[in-house]
Amino acid sequence: MANEHATNKLVLDRRGFIKLSAAAGGVLFLGAGATACAPAGNGNGNGGRAGYAGDAVVTGLASLIHSAPFFIAEAEGFYEEENLRIEHIQFPGGLDAVRGVESGIGLGTTSTIPVFIAAQSGLDIKIIGNVYTAASVDFITVPDSPINTIEDVRGKTVGVSAPGSNSTYFAERTLREAGLIPGEDVELVAVGSASDSWTVASQGVIDVAWSASPLSEIIDAESGRKVIWRSRDFVTEWSDTCLVATGDFVDEHAEALRAWKRAIGKGMDLISTDLERASEIYGRAIEIAPEIAFEALSNSQDFYSLVLTEAQIDAVIAAGREQGQITRDPDVDAIVLKDFA
Structure with a gap:
């Protein structure tokens, strides 16, 4: 299930990714190709405080709220404290991000369902931690709309991205849980990206x-919007995005991965303890006003965690099976590395 939440802010180059640097204030660096990760420092391959430099895939880097801890970890020097030099690379969707990790980059963060889809097809992808634990799709309308609750959409139209997308899954699931039948009580219309919607x-x-x-x-600040319902109000157990690495990368750079997790965890802690500072960094990184970043992070403040629970794993697998994207029981113990996650 590709994570397709995107704004029109980004233009991908022909290789399909963009590098962003929080330290550079959100300046875009177009990459000519993915650079394989390589150890720095003493070159002993242990990573961590011995030194590590390389790229990391982050799906939806500049367009989705789950990326905030990565920008913060870089800008606040948390990577440097762990003797890491990590450059973030954006990929447009979950499956694209998984393929990017598997094709040579080695580590990153992606939507969680595509990891199980990729593992089913034989890709060597491991989950080493959680990132964002809320179902991230919201359903909104114009401020003067007569629609105020999910029950009010009976006989109405609801925009989704495309069949098989996160937005379609959560629209169908939340409508059913509210007692409405998608396709009968409510018409779902494929409209593309969130900005198009x-x-x-x-x-x-x-x-x-x-x-x-x-x-x-951002929409609320520019023109006003009314949130009708949030998927997370109906889906209480979820892993939206997770940290991943290839099996080979885990074997070769386990300490680097632990150092990376510590740095990202510090970014999450800053969101919890100093929302104003976190918002300043995040807003600068993605080029939005700090007050908008503050509102966005305050709405997501409780949903950052490195811990991945069995209930969240079960919910993700069930969603993939319901969508027909996961067709057999995955070997969870082989995919989720409990020593990390």
């Missing part, structure tokens, strides 16, 4: 748009 909703073509933070907060 808002455009057609604001023009009155559909009644409700799908969205995700921080785009939802």
Whole structure:
């Protein structure tokens, strides 16, 4: 299930990724190709405090709220404290990000369901930790709409990205849990990206748009929006994005991965303890006003965690099976490395 929440802010080069540096204030660096990770420092391959330099895939880097701890870890020197030099590389969707990790980059973060899809097809991908634990799709409309609750969408139209996307899954699931039958009580309309969804909703073509933070907060600041419901209000156990690495990378650079997790954990801690400072860094990195970043992070403050629970794993697998993307029981113990996750 590719994570397709995206704004129109990014333009990918022909190789399909963009490097972003929080330290450079959100400046975009177009990459000519993925650089394989390699140890730095003494070159002993142990990583961690012995030194490590390389790239890390981050799906939805500049467009999704789960990326905030990565920007913070870089900008606040948490990577440097762990003797890491990590450069973030954006990939547009979950499966693309998994393939990027597996093709030579070695580590990154991606939507969680695509990891199990990739493992099913034989890719050597391991989950080493959680990142964002909330179902991230929101459903919004224009401020003067008569729609105020999910029950009010009976007989209305709701925009989703495309069949098989996160937005479609959560629209169908939350509507059913509210007692509505998708396709009968509510028409789902494929409209593309979250920004496209808002455009057609604001023009009155559909009644409700799908969205995700921080785009939802950006829309609110620019034109106003009304949140009708959030998927996380119905889906209480979830892993939206997780930390991953190839099996070979785990074997060769286990300490580097632990150091990376510690640095990201410090970024998460800053969001919990100093929201104003975290918002300043995040807003600068993705080029939005700090007050918008503050609102976005305050709405997500409780959903950052490195801990991956069995209930979250079960929920993700069940969603993949329901969508027909996971067709057999995965070997969870082989995919989720409990010593890490």
